[in-house]
Amino acid sequence: MTAARHSQQHLILREPKAPLIGTIGAIYHIEITTVPAIYIDLIALTYMLCVWFGYAIYARRRARQGQSTSLSHSLRLHREHWVRRMLDRDIRMTDASLLASQERVVGFFASTTLILLAAVFTAMSASNVIADMANQLPFNLTQTTEQVQLKLLAIVTVLVYAFFMITWSLRQYGFAAVMMGSAPTPGETIEPAEKARFIDSMTRLLDVAGHDNNKGLRAYYFCLAMVFWLIHPYIFMVMSTVTIVILAQREFYSKAVRSLESSV
Numbered sequence: 001m002t003a004a005r006h007s008q009q010h011l012i013l014r015e016p017k018a019p020l021i022g023t024i025g026a027i028y029h030i031e032i033t034t035v036p037a038i039y040i041d042l043i044a045l046t047y048m049l050c051v052w053f054g055y056a057i058y059a060r061r062r063a064r065q066g067q068s069t070s071l072s073h074s075l076r077l078h079r080e081h082w083v084r085r086m087l088d089r090d091i092r093m094t095d096a097s098l099l100a101s102q103e104r105v106v107g108f109f110a111s112t113t114l115i116l117l118a119a120v121f122t123a124m125s126a127s128n129v130i131a132d133m134a135n136q137l138p139f140n141l142t143q144t145t146e147q148v149q150l151k152l153l154a155i156v157t158v159l160v161y162a163f164f165m166i167t168w169s170l171r172q173y174g175f176a177a178v179m180m181g182s183a184p185t186p187g188e189t190i191e192p193a194e195k196a197r198f199i200d201s202m203t204r205l206l207d208v209a210g211h212d213n214n215k216g217l218r219a220y221y222f223c224l225a226m227v228f229w230l231i232h233p234y235i236f237m238v239m240s241t242v243t244i245v246i247l248a249q250r251e252f253y254s255k256a257v258r259s260l261e262s263s264v
Contacts, residue, residue: 037141037233044233045154048240052222055244056215059251071251074260075210080203087195088186099177106170106213109220113163116223117156124152130230139232148230155226162219165212172209176202221247 063072086095123130127148134143179202184190225243229236251257 037143038147040141040233041147041151041229044229044236044240047237048222048225051240051244052218055247056218060211062252069252069257069261071254071257071260072207072211072214074257076203076207078260078263079206079210080199083199083202083206086180087183087199090186092180092183095180096177099173099180103170103173103177106166106173109213109216110163110166110170113159113166113216117159117163120152120156120159124149127152134230137231141232143230151226151229154229155223158219158223158226162216162223165216165219169209169212169216172205172212176205176209179205218247 059070059072062068063070063076066073082095082098086092089095128145131143131145131148134148179198183198183202184195221243222240225236225239228239
């Protein structure tokens with residue numbers, strides 16, 4: 001009876017489950033109801049989505065309030081000064097060049113997203129190889145080919161979201177170029193209220209384009225964290241936390257933010 005019990009315990013511990021549960025069961029030689037690996041994966045994915053969208057909401061709210069240092073808030077002030085001074089210039093070649101430069105940067109990320117999508121789809125055709133490599137790592141968690149395919153599909157979904165955000169940002173910069181072309185010249189007779197309305201409208205358009213570009217870039221960063229999901233969901237959660245810390249440091253406490261804040 002003792003031998004049968006140990007044999008049963010041995011089979012249970014080899015099932016996919018969280019490493020901590022398996023370790024406790026091995027130490028105390030007790031039968032523990034195992035947690036399927038798919039549940040751990042879902043918890044890790046839910047955690048990543050919560051910290052991602054929670055940070056996005058907090059960053060947007062902090063930028064709107066403007067009471068604390070924020071990269072988005074500082075850039076909005078600079079965009080407003082840019083549009084205001086652009087209206088006082090007869091020759092706007094420099095302004096058009098700056099806007100075209102921003103479009104090129106955003107366009108680069110749009111084309112890069114398509115390359116990454118092709119790479120992930122290629123990896124999906126070798127899901128069994130990736131699963132075998134992950135299972136050879138020193139972690140007490142077994143992954144099936146189907147689990148790897150679902151994780152890669154989740155990465156594809158995030159990349160598609162990034163592509164839509166970045167391309168929409170690119171189009172909005174194109175709209176801003178059209179507005180720049182229709183901007184009144186210094187010699188025109190224009191009401192102060194109409195001029196203020198134009199400044200506010202173009203500033204908001206540039207600001208929304210910048211926010212959508214940020215959303216696409218954040219999706220890029222979390223795709224990097226999701227790569228660690230293929231190794232282990234716990235490492236994935238750790239890297240999601242690290243990603244948030246890095247984003248917060250750069251957007252709220254970096255030297256670049258302090259420089260932008262002090263110059264307006």
